[in-house]
Amino acid sequence: MAEPARARLAAFEVTLRRATRIRWPASGVYGPEDRVAFDPGITDLIDLRYAPSRRSLGREPVHENLLIELAQPLSDSVPSLLRIHRVLYRAGTDRLTYQSTQVVGTLTLVEATPDRYVIDAGLSLINPEIDLEHRGTYPLAGRVAVPR
Amino acid sequence: MTFELRGSTGRSPGLSQNTEASVTPGKSTLVSQLDTASSFAPAPVARKEAAPGGTRAHLGTLAEGSHPGVQRGGAGKRRIGHIAGGKFIRDTGATPAPAPSSTPAATRHEGARAFVGTPSVADRTISDGSIAIRLKNETDEQAEAVATAISMASMVLDRAIGRLGDPTSPKVATALTKNFHSTQTAVVDRVRSTLQSIRSAFNATIAIEIEGADRNDARGFVPYEISGDVVIYGDIHLCPPWFADPDPIARLRTIIHECSHKFAGTDDIAYHWEGHYELLTPDDAVENADSYAWFCLEAF
Numbered sequence: 001m002a003e004p005a006r007a008r009l010a011a012f013e014v015t016l017r018r019a020t021r022i023r024w025p026a027s028g029v030y031g032p033e034d035r036v037a038f039d040p041g042i043t044d045l046i047d048l049r050y051a052p053s054r055r056s057l058g059r060e061p062v063h064e065n066l067l068i069e070l071a072q073p074l075s076d077s078v079p080s081l082l083r084i085h086r087v088l089y090r091a092g093t094d095r096l097t098y099q100s101t102q103v104v105g106t107l108t109l110v111e112a113t114p115d116r117y118v119i120d121a122g123l124s125l126i127n128p129e130i131d132l133e134h135r136g137t138y139p140l141a142g143r144v145a146v147p148r
Numbered sequence: 149m150t151f152e153l154r155g156s157t158g159r160s161p162g163l164s165q166n167t168e169a170s171v172t173p174g175k176s177t178l179v180s181q182l183d184t185a186s187s188f189a190p191a192p193v194a195r196k197e198a199a200p201g202g203t204r205a206h207l208g209t210l211a212e213g214s215h216p217g218v219q220r221g222g223a224g225k226r227r228i229g230h231i232a233g234g235k236f237i238r239d240t241g242a243t244p245a246p247a248p249s250s251t252p253a254a255t256r257h258e259g260a261r262a263f264v265g266t267p268s269v270a271d272r273t274i275s276d277g278s279i280a281i282r283l284k285n286e287t288d289e290q291a292e293a294v295a296t297a298i299s300m301a302s303m304v305l306d307r308a309i310g311r312l313g314d315p316t317s318p319k320v321a322t323a324l325t326k327n328f329h330s331t332q333t334a335v336v337d338r339v340r341s342t343l344q345s346i347r348s349a350f351n352a353t354i355a356i357e358i359e360g361a362d363r364n365d366a367r368g369f370v371p372y373e374i375s376g377d378v379v380i381y382g383d384i385h386l387c388p389p390w391f392a393d394p395d396p397i398a399r400l401r402t403i404i405h406e407c408s409h410k411f412a413g414t415d416d417i418a419y420h421w422e423g424h425y426e427l428l429t430p431d432d433a434v435e436n437a438d439s440y441a442w443f444c445l446e447a448f
Binding site: 022032033034035036037038047049051053054060061062063065067088090092093094095096132133 | 326364365366367368369372389393398401402405409415416417418419420421422423424425426437438441
C-alpha cells in the first residue's frame with residue numbers, strides 16, 4: 001500500500017467504545033441525512049476520527065469517521081489478526097460525500113499494554129454507497145494507539 | 149401565500165429542480181408550513197454593471213486589516229471574539245449586526261465594505277421588503293434559489309426562537325437533547341441567544357458570494373481570518389453542490405449553519421452525520437454550527 005495511505009490513519013483521533021455497537025437502520029444502509037446511532041453491544045467499537053477545526057483552516061473542514069465493530073472485545077484478544085464484524089466510514093463537510101460499509105484488508109493487534117492497544121490497520125474501503133466526489137476505493141491504513 | 153418552491157422555469161442547465169416531489173417524506177410538512185407574504189425582487193438602485201472581463205480585483209490599496217487572499221465585502225465583518233491561548237473566546241457584549249439604516253441597500257453595503265477604491269464586480273441587492281441579500285457572481289436562477297432559502301431560514305429561525313419559550317415541550321426538549329445534549333436553563337439561554345444573534349443579522353443586508361465550478365468540496369463556507377487577536381469573518385459563500393442539492397431543507401440548513409459561523413462565531417466540531425455528534429458535551433455543542441442548524445429543523 002502506498003506510504004501516504006499508511007501514514008493517514010495515524011493522524012486520526014482514536015477512542016475505544018466498550019460494549020458498544022452501531023445501531024444499523026432497518027434498511028441496512030444509513031442515508032446521507034441519517035445520524036449514526038449506537039446501542040449496547042457485546043463487543044467493542046473502535047472510533048477513529050479526523051476532524052480538524054475550521055479555525056485552523058479558515059474554511060469548511062472535511063471530517064472523516066471510521067467506526068470498526070470488532071467481533072470480540074479487545075480485552076479478550078491477543079496480538080494477532082483481529083476479526084472485524086462491521087465497519088462504517090463516513091466523510092464530508094456539512095454534506096456527507098462518501099460512505100462505505102465494506103472493507104478489505106487486515107486489522108492486527110500488535111501490542112497490548114496496561115495503557116493501550118496498538119493496532120496496525122491496512123484497509124481499503126470498497127463499494128461506497130455514497131461517493132459524490134468519485135473517490136472510488138479508498139485506502140485507510142496506519143498504526144494507531146487505542147487508549148484502554 | 150404559500151411558499152413556492154419553483155420548478156424548472158428559467159433554471160440553468162445542470163441545476164437541479166426545486167420541486168416538492170424531491171423533498172423526502174417528513175420534510176414536506178415543514179416545507180408546506182413555510183409561508184411568506186412577499187417575494188424577492190432586485191432593488192434597482194443596487195444594480196451594478198459588470199466590469200469588462202468580470203474581474204473582481206479591487207482598485208487602490210487595501211484597507212487596514214484587510215488581506216489580499218481573502219475576498220472582502222458583504223454586510224461587513226464584525227469582531228465577535230478573539231483568540232487567546234489558541235482558543236476562540238467570544239467577546240462579552242458582542243452586538244448583533246446593525247439594523248438597516250434609511251439609506252439605500254447598496255450604499256449601506258458599500259459603506260461597510262472593508263476595502264478602499266472602486267469594486268469592479270457585478271453584484272446586486274435583492275429584497276422582499278424585510279430581508280435584503282447582497283449577491284456576487286450570481287445568475288438570476290441562483291439569486292432566486294438563494295432568496296428562497298434565506299427567506300425559509302428566516303422563518304425557521306423565528307419558529308425555533310419562539311419554540312424556546314417553552315423548552316420543556318416534548319418537541320423542543322427532544323430537539324435540545326438530540327443536538328445540545330442538555331435541557332438545562334443555561335444551555336437553553338445560550339441557544340436562544342445564539343439564534344437571536346443569527347436572526348438579527350437577517351435585519352441587515354446578508355452578503356452571499358456564489359462560487360464557481362472549482363469549489364465542489366462543500367455546500368458553503370465562510371472565509372475566516374485571524375488578524376492579530378481579532379477574528380474576521382468574510383461573506384457567506386455558496387458552492388455548486390448547494391445549488392445542485394434538490395432538497396430545499398438541506399439548503400436552508402446550510403444557510404443557518406453558515407450564518408452561525410459568520411454571525412455567532414461557531415466552529416465545526418462535529419457534523420450531524422458523524423458518530424461523534426452524539427458524544428459532544430453541551431459546552432461543545434453550543435459552539436457547533438450543525439447543532440444549531442439541526443435543532444432549528446427538529447424544533448420546527
